[in-house]
Amino acid sequence: xxxxxxxxxxxxxxxxxxxxxxxxxxxxxxxxxxxxxxxxxxxxxxxxxxxxxxxxxxxxxxxxxxxxxxxxxxxxxxxxxxxxxxxxxxxxxxxxxxxxxxxxxxxxxxxxxxxxxxxxxxxxxxxxxxxxxxxxxxxxxxxxxxxxxxxxxxxxxxxxxxxxxxxxxxxxxxxxxxxxxxxxxxxxxxxxxxxxxxxxxxxxxxxxxxxxxxxxxxxxxxxxxxxxxxxxxxxxxxxxxxxxxxxxxxxxxxxxxxxxxxxxxxxxxxxxxxx
Numbered sequence: 633x634x635x636x637x638x639x640x641x642x643x644x645x646x647x648x649x650x651x652x653x654x655x656x657x658x659x660x661x662x663x664x665x666x667x668x669x670x671x672x673x674x675x676x677x678x679x680x681x682x683x684x685x686x687x688x689x690x691x692x693x694x695x696x697x698x699x700x701x702x703x704x705x706x707x708x709x710x711x712x713x714x715x716x717x718x719x720x721x722x723x724x725x726x727x728x729x730x731x732x733x734x735x736x737x738x739x740x741x742x743x744x745x746x747x748x749x750x751x752x753x754x755x756x757x758x759x760x761x762x763x764x765x766x767x768x769x770x771x772x773x774x775x776x777x778x779x780x781x782x783x784x785x786x787x788x789x790x791x792x793x794x795x796x797x798x799x800x801x802x803x804x805x806x807x808x809x810x811x812x813x814x815x816x817x818x819x820x821x822x823x824x825x826x827x828x829x830x831x832x833x834x835x836x837x838x839x840x841x842x843x844x845x846x847x848x849x850x851x852x853x854x855x856x857x858x859x860x861x862x863x864x865x866x867x868x869x870x871x872x873x874x875x876x877x878x879x880x881x882x883x884x885x886x887x888x889x890x891x892x893x894x895x896x897x898x899x900x901x902x903x904x905x906x907x
Contacts (some may be wrong), residue, residue, distance in 0.1 A: 633679045634704075637810070638662040638673035644763035644785030646716060650808045651683045654712045672701040674812060677841075682706060682811040687717070689740050689805040693855050698869055701897060702827050706811040708898025712822070716804040718744055720795040721766050721786045722778035728794050735759045736780035746779055747798045766791050800833035807903070821899035822875055823852070828868045829859070837868070837889070843886040844872055847879040852902075873902060 633659070637659050639647035648661045664670040673679040682703070685791045687693045718740055720728065734741075735757035741748075748756060757777075759765045765779035768790045777787075778794060786793050789878055811827075830836040853871035858864075874880045876899060888894045 634658050634660050636660045636662050636678070637683050638664050638670055638679035639682045639683050639745065640664050640667050640670045640685075641761045642767060643694075643763040644766060644781065644788030645761065646714060646763075646782050646784070646806060647683055647808060648763075649782065650712050650714045650806075651810075653714065654683070654710065654808075654810060656734040660720070667696050667700055668727045671697075671704050671706070671811075675704075680812065681709070683712075683808050684811055685806050686711075686809050687853070688739070689803065690743060690801060691842070691886050695857060697857075698855060698857060701809075701811065702869075702895075704811075705814065707814045707896075708809045708825050708900055709812050709815065710810040710900050711735050711807060711903045712810070713805050713807050713903045716743075716806050717797050717802070718762075718780050718784065718787060718799045719783050719793045720747070721769070721781055721791045723770055723775055725765060726775040726778060726792060727793060729779075730776055730856040731778050732759050734778045734780055735765045737762050737765070737833060740780045740844055743789050743800060743804065746800045747795075747860045753805065755761040762790065772897050807881040809898075817876055817899045818901075819876070820901060823871060823873055824880070824885075824899045825897040826869070826870050827895040827897055828870060828887065828891050830866075830891050832865060839890055840868075840887055847883045849874045849880065849883055 633787040637651040641647055651661050663810050666808055684697045685694045731754050738758050740762050741756050760780035763785040766781045766785040766789050769777055769779045821902055850873045855869040855903050857867045859867050
């Protein structure tokens with residue numbers, strides 16, 4: 633039986649494609665309308681895993697997903713990095729020169745600024761979802777309205793790709809994390825993700841990171857998030873690249889000795905960047 637993997641969005645979303653790539657298409661994908669529904673999918677029994685976006689190479693961190701990850705009982709089992717190439721998608725027979733409007737998620741619209749500058753007659757319509765925009769365009773059947781989404785969405789709804797690669801920068805990637813019930817550390821892990829709460833005192837961040845530098849451990853990511861109900865207090869999310877060695881455990885222990893809280897969100901194999 634194929635694993636059930638929940639994703640945020642509608643059929644044809646970049647997240648769904650990421651789940652299919654991660655499991656070599658041997659997967660049952662479960663769409664979720666919101667990130668809140670996504671992160672409750674395992675607990676509610678709707679899915680075995682969750683595939684959540686964590687960061688985009690252009691738009692930055694998906695902070696809501698980090699907050700929900702910290703609040704959940706899920707841990708990171710794997711990650712996948714996918715190239716994000718936006719397509720202009722319409723109903724069969726639509727033409728770019730007769731388009732009046734294009735709808736999509738605000739991030740996707742912003743990543744295609746050059747297209748709109750060169751086509752000032754086309755109005756931008758902000759929508760909840762890229763793939764959902766394709767579905768809505770196809771349901772309306774209006775040849776003057778198109779959507780911006782991935783080619784996977786065009787295939788899912790039998791829509792026509794009017795133009796490929798309409799994004800401003802081709803170096804556009806999203807990193808997704810596969811989340812599931814907490815599991816034991818895997819032997820071939822080479823990446824760790826942590827949530828760290830530090831004492832509010834001088835030099836706390838410096839002293840927290842110093843053991844990693846001293847043990848030659850490469851930090852891959854650092855994100856600071858405010859702590860709810862604690863004004864001006866912050867939680868740090870960090871990723872580092874290291875095998876589960878004595879040096880890694882030593883650095884983690886030194887971090888625990890000086891921090892108020894250290895939670896290992898997962899140890900897993902780092903994904904290839906696909907660049």
